[in-house]
Amino acid sequence: MTLLDIQNLDITLSLPNGPLHVVRDVSLSLAKGEALGIVGESGSGKSMTALALMRLLPRSASCTAARMAFDGQDLPALDGPAFTAAIPGPKIGMIFQEPMTSLNPVYTIGRQMTEAAVARGLLSVPEARQKAVALLDRVGIPDPQDRMAQYPHQLSGGQRQRVMIAMTLMLDPDLLIADEPTTALDVTVQAQILDLLDDLRRERQMGLILISHDLAVVAQRTDRVAVMYMGELVEQGSAQDVLFEPRHDYTKALLAAIPRLDGPPRHAGDSAATDEVIAARDVTRRFTSRKGLFGPKRETLALDGVSLSVKRGETLALIGESGSGKSTLARILLGLDQPDAGEVRMLDRPVADLAPTDRAAFVQPVFQDPYTSLNPRRRLAEIIARPLVLRDEGDRASRLAAVEEAMERVRLPARLLHAYPSQLSGGQRQRVAIARALVTRPQALICDEPTSALDVSVQAQILDLLDELRRDMGLTCLLVTHDMAVVHEVADRIAVMYRGRIVEEGSAEAVLSNPSNDYTARLLAAAPRFGETAEDRQVAR
Structure with missing residues (x-):
């Protein structure tokens, strides 16, 4: 039975230098109990497609679709209060890419875990706490009872990501959108989390949309795969067909870039330096x-x-x-x-x-x-040039040239030179952080x-x-x-x-x-x- 049906989705951002079409004519469907992987480069429109379902697009974005239906409901037809009451949480849950910006820094983990379930009347306070502790334990948080009283800054990046996953599962959603859910996790915890999502999907016939750049994870954990490039859907089909018999040149290029564990390491301890x-x-x-x-x-x-x-x-x-x-x-x-x-x-x-x-x-x-290490009030040119400014190195023109060179090295387009971090995808922000580190040639x-x-x-x-x-x-x-x-x-x-x-x-x-x-x-x-x-x-x- 079809759980999600999207037809001809278009998303446009209004920017100072003109409109930017970030998603063009995307059509996707998902059956109950099915896992769909969406892959593609950073900025290809993967996360924007998911945010459109949750009505979480930036204010500068406009969204149109011939059809956007969830479990038989026409999502665009629901007014704001009706959508908020029925869809986010109990129907569709989303695990965001950056947990530190999704968790409230002034509330304890326990309060954030239990708040939605108690406010909606789904669980009593003791029941919600019991379920929260159990979920924290299932996602591999050590001492889950004690962690309930801690704050997000007291956890590591991977632990915050696990808290976000557990929090999303508190309301037992029918569809789970996981946007890079294992980015900050080590391989043992990653396997544990993905096993948990697999089990829940089969137990509850939960639909799963897995947005990821890790093609090995997508190959292992999804039934179908959709490949996006520059806002367009260039290929989709079964995971076996798309990832092992790709037809589109872009898909082939993605697969060729995968780092692999088979074979000897590229550097087998070949550095001769001793100092x-x-x-x-x-x-x-x-x-x-x-x-x-x-x-x-x-x-x-x-x-x-x-x-x-x-x-x-x-x-x-x-x-x-x-x-x-x-x-x-x-x-x-x-x-x-x-x-x-x-x-x-x-x-x-x-x-x-x-x-x-x-x-x-x-x-x-x-x-x-990168989201917390980049100043949200500064444009990219200022952020990347900051180490040069602090060292009083070069004049304005030479700094701009160094910034452009660093951006080119990490494949950031020149049109983003005057953009802000909030206007970038997670991957693009990480490239900015790397460019800033390289600009001084340390x-x-x-x-x-x-x-x-x-x-x-x-x-x-x-x-x-x-x-x-x-x-x-x-x-x-x-x-x-x-x-x-x-x-x-x-x-x-x-x-x-x-x-x-x-x-x-x-x-x-x-x-x-x-x-x-x-x-x-x-x-x-x-x-x-x-x-x-x-x-x-x-x-x-």
Whole structure:
């Protein structure tokens, strides 16, 4: 039975320099219990199509469709209050791409989890809390009862994403729209979340729209696939036909760009340098939180005696679960946070002794969440040029030239030069963050999930760019990531973190081919591999 039917959808944005057609003549359908994957480059119109269903388009957008029906209801015919009361939540749920901007920073996780169910009269307060704790446990949140009293900033990026998923499932929607739901998740939790969505889809005949740039995940978890390019639907059909026998040249190009885990790593520890550029020695970091406003204090050991060094000209991949301490270590290495014990040295000098401008001249960060690391009041040209301004480097013309060069490297069109972050897709914002880091041509980069929000074609380009800079400039790179295929493509060495400790370290070839730690072996086993279909995955389970 047809659950969703969209015919001839068009979306146009009104911009200062004229209208921009972001979606053109898109037609999609979805049956109950079916999973549809929508793939394509960042900015191709995937998220806009989903937002149109939820009436969450920007105010500058206009939307028309020959038909937009959900479970027999004509969605455009519903007035505002009727639509809000009947559709968002209990009928259609949406997992957004950026959890930090979707969660209210001043409300506890527990309040945000239970508020909608209680307000709609679907559950009592005790029932809602019980269900919320159970869902947090199912999505892999440790100590779910205690987490109910915490705030979003007290969770890691991956944990916030899991909270968003659990919150969306609280109302048992008939259709779940998942926009990059596993972007910030490590491979073990990703597999757990996707297994949960598969189970719910089959148990409740829930429809699922999975918007993703991870074609391996789409191949494993969807029945049908739709490919979008520049706002148009260029190919759709069964997952088997589209992903393994593609007809359109764009689909073929996407598939050719997929990083793969099969075969030897591109860099099998081939960096010959021995001098340490950045080094941590016995670093320990504790965080103190409080349960409730006046509750007892709770101490969390984020880093437990971590020692790590990054050698000149190499790419060191730091992998591990969300909440294992990867981002905390990266911030300490950058000098943005101080350890409780131990020491960090940069160029054989304590990081704490270096002036911020000296650190910025040598190393630049690329943060995990581009939306919170970009100033929403600044245009792209100002954001990317900011490191040059702070260093008083060059005149206005030379800065603009450097900005344009950086934008071209990460495939950002020149027409976005004067756009604001809010006018970009998630992937485009991530490219802005990478361009800002590259504009000063630093000697070292510390990248926290730099390609997690990028589609495969841009991801491949960014990885090739990092590799090119490594060769041409001797660029040193610490890459914090959960994507094992990306690690396979770029890393010389790998360090594996688990619960605040380094549990394994070695060359990329040794760690990926013959892991010595059970946790590393579990990470590799959980990594999605392109070539496995949804039917194969179900048989394996």
